[in-house]
Amino acid sequence: MRTARTLLALPGLAALAWGVVLFAEYALPLRPDVFGTVGWIIGGPIVNDAVIAPLTALLGFAVARLLPPRWRTPVIAGTVTTATLATLAVPLLWRPYGTPPMPGLHDTNPVPALALTLATVWLAVALTALRPRVDPPITSDAPPITRDVPPITRDTRPGTPADPPGTPTDPRGTPADPPGIPADRPGP
The missing domain is CATH 1.20.58 (Methane Monooxygenase Hydroxylase; Chain G, domain 1)
Structure with missing residues:
Protein backbone atom coordinates (compact mmCIF):
# COMPACT_ATOMS: atom_id res chain seq x y z
CA MET A 1 0.00 0.00 0.00
CA ARG A 2 2.84 2.34 0.83
CA THR A 3 4.43 1.73 -2.57
CA ALA A 4 1.16 2.46 -4.36
CA ARG A 5 0.76 5.74 -2.46
CA THR A 6 4.30 6.73 -3.30
CA LEU A 7 3.80 5.91 -6.97
CA LEU A 8 0.59 7.94 -7.02
CA ALA A 9 2.19 10.89 -5.20
CA LEU A 10 5.26 11.16 -7.42
CA PRO A 11 3.50 12.50 -10.55
CA GLY A 12 1.61 15.03 -8.43
CA LEU A 13 4.80 16.24 -6.78
CA ALA A 14 6.52 16.44 -10.18
CA ALA A 15 3.64 18.55 -11.55
CA LEU A 16 3.78 20.78 -8.48
CA ALA A 17 7.53 21.28 -8.92
CA TRP A 18 7.03 22.08 -12.62
CA GLY A 19 4.35 24.62 -11.70
CA VAL A 20 6.74 26.31 -9.25
CA VAL A 21 9.42 26.47 -11.97
CA LEU A 22 6.99 28.00 -14.48
CA PHE A 23 5.70 30.52 -11.94
CA ALA A 24 9.27 31.50 -11.01
CA GLU A 25 10.04 32.09 -14.70
CA TYR A 26 6.93 34.28 -14.94
CA ALA A 27 7.33 36.16 -11.66
CA LEU A 28 11.05 36.88 -11.61
CA PRO A 29 12.09 39.65 -11.80
CA LEU A 30 9.21 41.11 -9.77
CA ARG A 31 6.75 43.36 -11.59
CA PRO A 32 3.48 44.95 -10.46
CA ASP A 33 1.30 42.42 -12.31
CA VAL A 34 2.96 39.56 -10.39
CA PHE A 35 1.28 40.74 -7.19
CA GLY A 36 -2.13 40.55 -8.88
CA THR A 37 -1.34 37.01 -9.98
CA VAL A 38 -0.30 36.06 -6.44
CA GLY A 98 -8.81 38.03 -18.12
CA THR A 99 -6.74 35.04 -19.17
CA PRO A 100 -3.82 34.65 -21.55
CA PRO A 101 -5.07 34.57 -25.15
CA MET A 102 -5.77 31.16 -26.59
CA PRO A 103 -6.89 30.51 -30.15
CA GLY A 104 -10.66 30.71 -30.33
CA LEU A 105 -11.18 31.55 -26.66
CA HIS A 106 -11.65 35.30 -27.07
CA ASP A 107 -13.65 35.02 -30.26
CA THR A 108 -16.88 34.70 -28.27
CA ARG A 131 -36.20 9.25 -16.76
CA PRO A 132 -38.27 6.21 -15.92
CA ARG A 133 -36.83 4.28 -13.04
CA VAL A 134 -36.27 0.61 -13.69
CA ASP A 135 -36.30 -1.52 -10.57
CA PRO A 136 -35.44 -5.20 -10.71
CA PRO A 137 -38.51 -7.39 -10.35
CA ILE A 138 -39.28 -8.67 -6.88
CA THR A 139 -39.24 -12.44 -6.75
CA SER A 140 -40.82 -14.62 -4.11
CA ASP A 141 -38.24 -17.39 -4.47
CA ALA A 142 -36.39 -16.59 -1.29
CA PRO A 143 -37.64 -15.45 2.09
CA PRO A 144 -36.55 -12.04 3.34
CA ILE A 145 -33.17 -11.87 4.98
CA THR A 146 -33.45 -11.37 8.71
CA ARG A 147 -30.95 -11.67 11.51
CA ASP A 148 -32.80 -14.45 13.36
CA VAL A 149 -33.07 -16.79 10.38
CA PRO A 150 -29.96 -18.62 9.15
CA PRO A 151 -28.99 -17.74 5.59
CA ILE A 152 -30.07 -20.01 2.77
CA THR A 153 -27.18 -21.51 0.88
CA ARG A 154 -26.92 -23.81 -2.09
CA ASP A 155 -27.08 -26.84 0.22
CA THR A 156 -30.30 -25.86 2.00
CA ARG A 157 -33.78 -25.41 0.67
CA PRO A 158 -36.42 -23.01 1.97
CA GLY A 159 -38.44 -24.59 4.76
CA THR A 160 -35.83 -27.19 5.78
CA PRO A 161 -33.97 -26.85 9.06
CA ALA A 162 -30.32 -25.93 8.99
CA ASP A 163 -27.83 -28.76 9.38
CA PRO A 164 -26.73 -29.43 12.95
CA PRO A 165 -23.21 -28.38 13.93
CA GLY A 166 -20.44 -30.74 12.92
CA THR A 167 -21.85 -31.78 9.55
CA PRO A 168 -19.46 -31.87 6.58
CA THR A 169 -20.98 -28.70 5.08
CA ASP A 170 -19.80 -26.54 8.01
CA PRO A 171 -16.71 -24.44 7.37
CA ARG A 172 -13.48 -25.44 9.02
CA GLY A 173 -13.04 -24.29 12.56
CA THR A 174 -16.63 -24.84 13.75
CA PRO A 175 -16.93 -27.16 16.73
CA ALA A 176 -18.34 -30.57 15.95
CA ASP A 177 -19.67 -31.04 19.48
CA PRO A 178 -20.61 -28.58 22.18
CA PRO A 179 -17.83 -28.03 24.72
CA GLY A 180 -17.75 -30.52 27.59
CA ILE A 181 -19.44 -33.39 25.71
CA PRO A 182 -17.16 -36.15 24.43
CA ALA A 183 -17.55 -37.06 20.78
CA ASP A 184 -18.07 -40.83 21.44
CA ARG A 185 -21.26 -40.59 23.53
CA PRO A 186 -24.50 -38.74 22.91
CA GLY A 187 -25.50 -35.69 24.84
CA PRO A 188 -27.80 -35.71 27.91
Whole structure:
Protein backbone atom coordinates (compact mmCIF):
# COMPACT_ATOMS: atom_id res chain seq x y z
CA MET A 1 0.00 0.00 0.00
CA ARG A 2 2.84 2.34 0.83
CA THR A 3 4.43 1.73 -2.57
CA ALA A 4 1.16 2.46 -4.36
CA ARG A 5 0.76 5.74 -2.46
CA THR A 6 4.30 6.73 -3.30
CA LEU A 7 3.80 5.91 -6.97
CA LEU A 8 0.59 7.94 -7.02
CA ALA A 9 2.19 10.89 -5.20
CA LEU A 10 5.26 11.16 -7.42
CA PRO A 11 3.50 12.50 -10.55
CA GLY A 12 1.61 15.03 -8.43
CA LEU A 13 4.80 16.24 -6.78
CA ALA A 14 6.52 16.44 -10.18
CA ALA A 15 3.64 18.55 -11.55
CA LEU A 16 3.78 20.78 -8.48
CA ALA A 17 7.53 21.28 -8.92
CA TRP A 18 7.03 22.08 -12.62
CA GLY A 19 4.35 24.62 -11.70
CA VAL A 20 6.74 26.31 -9.25
CA VAL A 21 9.42 26.47 -11.97
CA LEU A 22 6.99 28.00 -14.48
CA PHE A 23 5.70 30.52 -11.94
CA ALA A 24 9.27 31.50 -11.01
CA GLU A 25 10.04 32.09 -14.70
CA TYR A 26 6.93 34.28 -14.94
CA ALA A 27 7.33 36.16 -11.66
CA LEU A 28 11.05 36.88 -11.61
CA PRO A 29 12.09 39.65 -11.80
CA LEU A 30 9.21 41.11 -9.77
CA ARG A 31 6.75 43.36 -11.59
CA PRO A 32 3.48 44.95 -10.46
CA ASP A 33 1.30 42.42 -12.31
CA VAL A 34 2.96 39.56 -10.39
CA PHE A 35 1.28 40.74 -7.19
CA GLY A 36 -2.13 40.55 -8.88
CA THR A 37 -1.34 37.01 -9.98
CA VAL A 38 -0.30 36.06 -6.44
CA GLY A 39 -3.58 37.57 -5.23
CA TRP A 40 -5.50 35.30 -7.59
CA ILE A 41 -3.43 32.24 -6.64
CA ILE A 42 -3.94 32.79 -2.91
CA GLY A 43 -7.34 34.50 -3.00
CA GLY A 44 -9.01 31.96 -5.27
CA PRO A 45 -8.79 29.00 -2.86
CA ILE A 46 -9.69 31.22 0.09
CA VAL A 47 -12.83 32.56 -1.65
CA ASN A 48 -13.70 29.04 -2.76
CA ASP A 49 -13.31 27.55 0.72
CA ALA A 50 -14.88 30.48 2.60
CA VAL A 51 -17.75 31.42 0.25
CA ILE A 52 -18.45 29.14 -2.71
CA ALA A 53 -18.12 25.72 -1.05
CA PRO A 54 -20.23 26.59 2.04
CA LEU A 55 -22.95 28.18 -0.12
CA THR A 56 -22.99 25.13 -2.36
CA ALA A 57 -23.21 22.84 0.69
CA LEU A 58 -26.06 24.88 2.20
CA LEU A 59 -27.92 24.82 -1.09
CA GLY A 60 -27.37 21.05 -1.27
CA PHE A 61 -28.79 20.56 2.24
CA ALA A 62 -31.80 22.72 1.39
CA VAL A 63 -32.38 20.79 -1.81
CA ALA A 64 -32.13 17.48 0.06
CA ARG A 65 -34.90 18.60 2.41
CA LEU A 66 -37.25 20.18 -0.13
CA LEU A 67 -37.12 18.01 -3.25
CA PRO A 68 -38.53 14.54 -3.77
CA PRO A 69 -35.96 11.72 -3.58
CA ARG A 70 -35.66 11.13 -7.33
CA TRP A 71 -34.68 14.80 -7.88
CA ARG A 72 -32.17 15.11 -5.02
CA THR A 73 -29.04 13.54 -6.50
CA PRO A 74 -29.34 15.10 -9.98
CA VAL A 75 -30.04 18.59 -8.56
CA ILE A 76 -27.16 18.39 -6.08
CA ALA A 77 -24.83 17.26 -8.87
CA GLY A 78 -26.09 20.11 -11.07
CA THR A 79 -25.55 22.61 -8.25
CA VAL A 80 -21.96 21.49 -7.70
CA THR A 81 -21.29 21.55 -11.45
CA THR A 82 -22.79 25.05 -11.70
CA ALA A 83 -20.59 26.31 -8.85
CA THR A 84 -17.50 24.78 -10.48
CA LEU A 85 -18.25 26.27 -13.90
CA ALA A 86 -19.01 29.68 -12.40
CA THR A 87 -15.72 29.59 -10.48
CA LEU A 88 -13.80 28.70 -13.63
CA ALA A 89 -15.55 31.47 -15.57
CA VAL A 90 -14.75 34.24 -13.09
CA PRO A 91 -11.53 35.40 -14.81
CA LEU A 92 -13.33 35.79 -18.13
CA LEU A 93 -16.39 37.44 -16.58
CA TRP A 94 -14.36 39.72 -14.31
CA ARG A 95 -12.68 41.67 -17.09
CA PRO A 96 -12.16 41.32 -20.82
CA TYR A 97 -9.19 39.17 -21.72
CA GLY A 98 -8.81 38.03 -18.12
CA THR A 99 -6.74 35.04 -19.17
CA PRO A 100 -3.82 34.65 -21.55
CA PRO A 101 -5.07 34.57 -25.15
CA MET A 102 -5.77 31.16 -26.59
CA PRO A 103 -6.89 30.51 -30.15
CA GLY A 104 -10.66 30.71 -30.33
CA LEU A 105 -11.18 31.55 -26.66
CA HIS A 106 -11.65 35.30 -27.07
CA ASP A 107 -13.65 35.02 -30.26
CA THR A 108 -16.88 34.70 -28.27
CA ASN A 109 -18.61 36.43 -25.41
CA PRO A 110 -18.14 34.35 -22.21
CA VAL A 111 -21.56 35.20 -20.73
CA PRO A 112 -23.67 33.44 -23.41
CA ALA A 113 -21.15 30.58 -23.49
CA LEU A 114 -21.50 30.06 -19.73
CA ALA A 115 -25.29 30.37 -19.96
CA LEU A 116 -25.42 27.76 -22.73
CA THR A 117 -23.19 25.39 -20.76
CA LEU A 118 -25.30 25.80 -17.63
CA ALA A 119 -28.48 25.27 -19.66
CA THR A 120 -27.00 22.00 -20.92
CA VAL A 121 -26.11 20.94 -17.38
CA TRP A 122 -29.60 21.65 -16.08
CA LEU A 123 -31.21 19.95 -19.07
CA ALA A 124 -29.18 16.86 -18.18
CA VAL A 125 -30.32 17.22 -14.55
CA ALA A 126 -33.99 17.35 -15.62
CA LEU A 127 -33.65 14.43 -18.03
CA THR A 128 -31.91 12.35 -15.39
CA ALA A 129 -34.57 13.05 -12.78
CA LEU A 130 -37.45 12.46 -15.18
CA ARG A 131 -36.20 9.25 -16.76
CA PRO A 132 -38.27 6.21 -15.92
CA ARG A 133 -36.83 4.28 -13.04
CA VAL A 134 -36.27 0.61 -13.69
CA ASP A 135 -36.30 -1.52 -10.57
CA PRO A 136 -35.44 -5.20 -10.71
CA PRO A 137 -38.51 -7.39 -10.35
CA ILE A 138 -39.28 -8.67 -6.88
CA THR A 139 -39.24 -12.44 -6.75
CA SER A 140 -40.82 -14.62 -4.11
CA ASP A 141 -38.24 -17.39 -4.47
CA ALA A 142 -36.39 -16.59 -1.29
CA PRO A 143 -37.64 -15.45 2.09
CA PRO A 144 -36.55 -12.04 3.34
CA ILE A 145 -33.17 -11.87 4.98
CA THR A 146 -33.45 -11.37 8.71
CA ARG A 147 -30.95 -11.67 11.51
CA ASP A 148 -32.80 -14.45 13.36
CA VAL A 149 -33.07 -16.79 10.38
CA PRO A 150 -29.96 -18.62 9.15
CA PRO A 151 -28.99 -17.74 5.59
CA ILE A 152 -30.07 -20.01 2.77
CA THR A 153 -27.18 -21.51 0.88
CA ARG A 154 -26.92 -23.81 -2.09
CA ASP A 155 -27.08 -26.84 0.22
CA THR A 156 -30.30 -25.86 2.00
CA ARG A 157 -33.78 -25.41 0.67
CA PRO A 158 -36.42 -23.01 1.97
CA GLY A 159 -38.44 -24.59 4.76
CA THR A 160 -35.83 -27.19 5.78
CA PRO A 161 -33.97 -26.85 9.06
CA ALA A 162 -30.32 -25.93 8.99
CA ASP A 163 -27.83 -28.76 9.38
CA PRO A 164 -26.73 -29.43 12.95
CA PRO A 165 -23.21 -28.38 13.93
CA GLY A 166 -20.44 -30.74 12.92
CA THR A 167 -21.85 -31.78 9.55
CA PRO A 168 -19.46 -31.87 6.58
CA THR A 169 -20.98 -28.70 5.08
CA ASP A 170 -19.80 -26.54 8.01
CA PRO A 171 -16.71 -24.44 7.37
CA ARG A 172 -13.48 -25.44 9.02
CA GLY A 173 -13.04 -24.29 12.56
CA THR A 174 -16.63 -24.84 13.75
CA PRO A 175 -16.93 -27.16 16.73
CA ALA A 176 -18.34 -30.57 15.95
CA ASP A 177 -19.67 -31.04 19.48
CA PRO A 178 -20.61 -28.58 22.18
CA PRO A 179 -17.83 -28.03 24.72
CA GLY A 180 -17.75 -30.52 27.59
CA ILE A 181 -19.44 -33.39 25.71
CA PRO A 182 -17.16 -36.15 24.43
CA ALA A 183 -17.55 -37.06 20.78
CA ASP A 184 -18.07 -40.83 21.44
CA ARG A 185 -21.26 -40.59 23.53
CA PRO A 186 -24.50 -38.74 22.91
CA GLY A 187 -25.50 -35.69 24.84
CA PRO A 188 -27.80 -35.71 27.91
